[in-house]
Amino acid sequence: MDLIFRRANLPDGRNRIDVGIEGDRIVAVEAQLPATAAEEIDAEGRLLSPPFVDAHFHLDATLSLGLPRMNRSGTLLEGIALWGELKPRLQREAVIARALAYCDMAIAQGLLAIRSHVDVCDDRLLAVEALLEVKSRVAPYLDLQLVAFPQDGFYRSSTAERNLLRSLDMGVEVVGGIPHFERTMADGAASVQRLCEIAAERDLLVDMHCDESDDPFSRHIETLAAQTKRLGLSGRVAGSHLTSMHSMDNYYVSKLLPLIAEAGVAAIANPLINITLQGRHDTYPKRRGLTRVPELMGSGVPVAFGHDCVMDPWYALGSADMLEVAHMAVHVGHLTALDAIRACFDAVTVNAAKILHLEGYGIAPGCRADLVLLQAADPFEAIRLKATRVLVVRRGKTIARTPEKVTNLFVQGRPPTVALNFSPGSIA
Numbered sequence: 001m002d003l004i005f006r007r008a009n010l011p012d013g014r015n016r017i018d019v020g021i022e023g024d025r026i027v028a029v030e031a032q033l034p035a036t037a038a039e040e041i042d043a044e045g046r047l048l049s050p051p052f053v054d055a056h057f058h059l060d061a062t063l064s065l066g067l068p069r070m071n072r073s074g075t076l077l078e079g080i081a082l083w084g085e086l087k088p089r090l091q092r093e094a095v096i097a098r099a100l101a102y103c104d105m106a107i108a109q110g111l112l113a114i115r116s117h118v119d120v121c122d123d124r125l126l127a128v129e130a131l132l133e134v135k136s137r138v139a140p141y142l143d144l145q146l147v148a149f150p151q152d153g154f155y156r157s158s159t160a161e162r163n164l165l166r167s168l169d170m171g172v173e174v175v176g177g178i179p180h181f182e183r184t185m186a187d188g189a190a191s192v193q194r195l196c197e198i199a200a201e202r203d204l205l206v207d208m209h210c211d212e213s214d215d216p217f218s219r220h221i222e223t224l225a226a227q228t229k230r231l232g233l234s235g236r237v238a239g240s241h242l243t244s245m246h247s248m249d250n251y252y253v254s255k256l257l258p259l260i261a262e263a264g265v266a267a268i269a270n271p272l273i274n275i276t277l278q279g280r281h282d283t284y285p286k287r288r289g290l291t292r293v294p295e296l297m298g299s300g301v302p303v304a305f306g307h308d309c310v311m312d313p314w315y316a317l318g319s320a321d322m323l324e325v326a327h328m329a330v331h332v333g334h335l336t337a338l339d340a341i342r343a344c345f346d347a348v349t350v351n352a353a354k355i356l357h358l359e360g361y362g363i364a365p366g367c368r369a370d371l372v373l374l375q376a377a378d379p380f381e382a383i384r385l386k387a388t389r390v391l392v393v394r395r396g397k398t399i400a401r402t403p404e405k406v407t408n409l410f411v412q413g414r415p416p417t418v419a420l421n422f423s424p425g426s427i428a
């Protein structure tokens with residue numbers, strides 16, 4: 001074999017497992033694998049995970065913070081207005097350079113698949129061209145999936161439909177939407193129907209920004225689920241954000257959740273962004289906007305998390321760290337039970353991979369040899385520590401390394417790496 005990780009902990013709870021790799025595929029996953037390899041890595045006490053997957057991002061806007069100015073109110077609507085000011089000034093090479101810089105950050109953090117929305121409401125389709133170029137350039141390292149996103153509204157913007165179809169013709173692979181931004185509820189519902197029909201006609205996946213508001217009557221997710229059923233798109237559709245569900249009437253939600261589950265629609269929450277952009281019209285108490293993650297999970301709806309934004313008109317922070325995203329979800333969603341914390345790890349790995357329809361994702365014979373070795377014993381500890389990605393492997397080759405942290409982290413099963421003059425046990 002070419003590479004064997006020895007005695008690794010896996011996200012499913014198995015410990016001391018060897019993972020053997022030949023070429024770009026995993027060929028063996030078992031305890032005490034009776035084989036040798038050109039390179040063997042001692043992973044004892046460390047979590048070996050398939051790579052992180054970001055189910056929702058905006059690579060055309062990332063790292064543009066301050067261009068042409070800062071978002072002073074911190075609201076979603078000022079962010080959209082600001083992006084509208086920047087959009088006509090975008091230059092292809094600058095968009096490519098920022099996106100590539102972000103992909104570098106992502107890869108170092110073990111984030112090897114990103115679904116990025118790309119704004120198609122620019123008659124030049126400059127961002128579409130730029131991100132298609134980025135997609136091919138980063139392909140050896142990172143799977144970039146692009147969503148045709150009509151940021152200014154599919155019906156609200158007069159050229160959006162034509163530009164969206166053009167971008168699909170150019171190779172953008174997922175149909176996006178923004179029904180809550182159309183001028184009326186009826187236009188929003190009509191946009192969901194038309195966009196789902198386009199996806200069905202072209203055999204494409206769907207991922208819409210859906211009900212990203214605090215309005216409890218923003219119910220486009222209901223239409224999205226109904227259209228998914230009508231057009232037989234089950235398993236191919238995701239609703240992103242779904243923040244209005246935070247504010248909906250409980251009785252209505254009790255009827256809505258089974259509909260979403262039955263329709264086979266996935267949910268993508270963006271905890272860092274939802275908690276900062278929602279509730280901005282509230283006094284106190286302030287709503288925090290995250291969709292009903294535990295209830296969606298409990299209903300059998302696949303739930304993934306996205307980073308959504310990093311240093312752009314909507315969010316000034318972020319560092320391509322999907323463990324930070326999961327960490328925020330744990331806090332905002334009251335997801336502090338042990339199995340809930342594990343579910344949050346799944347939301348930035350396996351669930352997101354499933355929603356993106358990634359081929360060969362996972363740790364099993366036949367899967368792609370895409371792996372991340374973490375300075376943590378298990379998914380719980382990975383989230384607690386936002387653990388260092390010691391090693392990132394893509395198609396069997398190491399593509400990033402980060403030195404382990406040399407601080408007193410109390411990593412499970414290991415003594416503190418900096419010797420203090422007392423141990424915790426000595427404190428009365």
Ligand SMILES: [Zn+2]
Nearest residue numbers: 058117209308
């Ligand atoms: Zn978004």
